[in-house]
Amino acid sequence: MIVLDLLFYLIVGLLALLLLGAIVAPLESLGWWAGWYGQQADDSFRKTAPELLAGAGAVDANHWLVYLSGIGVPSGDQQLETEVPFIEALQRHLPRTVVTSDVFPYSVTNLGLNGERMIGWFWERAEEARKKNPYAWQTWLVNARNMLQVAVSADNRYGPVYNVGVAREILRSLLQNGYHIGSGKPVTLFGYSGGGQVSLGVAPYLKKVIKAPIRIISLGGVMSSDPGLDVIDALYHLDGTKDKTDDMGIFIFPGRWRWAAGSSWNRARAEGKIKVKVIGPFAHTGAGGYLDMERQVLDGRTHIEVTLGEVLQILKQWGVDQPLPVTPESLPKPAVSAAALPQGAAMPEPGATTP
């Protein structure tokens, strides 16, 4: 009986925590817009903006790719172990492209969870716990927190505020990495998981400023019928048969329902802007996920190799780069294997959708 009572209070406590998190989720971006939280991020940008807008020097590139991580990521400078080899492989195979990955897509000010936040210490510990065991309970809290920010981006009451903040950070990243406004050179936003929605959300603001083609590649992206679809040039959505997370977008956003005539999503689809491709029996993340470096498909290629090949193919199709061929030497090498996991941390089953 006591155990049942404890379980009941635990569930009620968790639900209350989730509710509280959901209520305060939009306050970060709204407070930032209203100027309530001081001007640290704004000031730093204002000081550097004129130099940045003048350009960071000559960079010999034709195309910029901005990588926006999935919801498991704690900050812009700490990609997940599974993502780093993929980002590095993208850069290795794209000779005329600058790949940037320093934007944290789940904060309007690019402030990582372990930055100067009220409970930064908690997120710091959560990140430490995740490094020891990718399936620690704290990881779920990071996922939930970032997922709520995806909901903020997709909510038309808050989205414009949130998205303008993240767009500003993406512009900063582009400029710091040598992009010149007015050059007309294309930009690709690569959104993994929740990064897909953020890519759509920021597109109108970026497009207005850089006045260049903006395309989006979504890797299992959860997306709404965002007005960003009206301004982008193309959206390629890569899907896995075992990935059920991205299907969430189809169910929870009415603008994506087939009978929502005139919605941004359906308009973009009718115009042929949206392409969807199922690339294999991949789960959303973790073992068996898109970026798994060990599991193989029938032809012997690893999951990450298939995903990389598809992305390079899309970029080639769009004519933004001439990707180098993928060879055994150029492929990312596994850094985390079952043997490397701490004792007691079992390798997750295919289909796990943790981060």
Place this chain on the structure above:
Amino acid sequence: MFEFLAHVFEAIGMALRLDRNTFDVMLTWWQPNLVLAALVILCGASLLLGQSVILFLNQVPPQRFVLSLFLNGVLFGAGLLIWAATIWLVATLWFDYTPPRGSVIWIICLSSAPYIFGFLMLIPWAGVAIGRLLSAWSFLIAIVGVELVYGVRLWQAVLCVLLGWLAMQLAQATIGRPIVRLRDWLWAKVVGEQKYGRASDILEAFMSDKPLSEAVLREGRR
């Protein structure tokens, strides 16, 4: 004080449960009218908290934010009084019964009880649906209240509440214009200049030819 607050929340609870004994119970309390006034201000403030995006969009500083929550409670109460008056008018013209004085005001004040959860409208994605649910709940309380006080059938109560609401909308657009202007003036005094009516105005302004776009990206906000 604690007893007073306990009564406020008890009244909210009874209204939410559509308890038909609410009036009888409240009549045994000290100053039930004050309890109702507190209920309305509390619910109005919670409702605005849920809809506070408008205050953030217009960069209302924290002190004014709190003041505007209180003001919204008062304005919300004033709006309810007008709605009560229109329902009373419709009911007087239609039903052959005069209820005890002030009972329609009590019904309408109690019907605002669901808005105690108005702050939940802040929740991204689900907030809008929650808001609609609360409005429907509020209408339901008003209907049950009219049915009870006037002793009429359900459909008559539904029609009476709807007609009262329509009459209020009509009054706002016609003879009530000076009151609406006064409300807007008071609101502007407390909240300040309103640049954006909704978040999508930011996107529209950004996409228009105004030099806003680069300025926002440079400075973060305007």
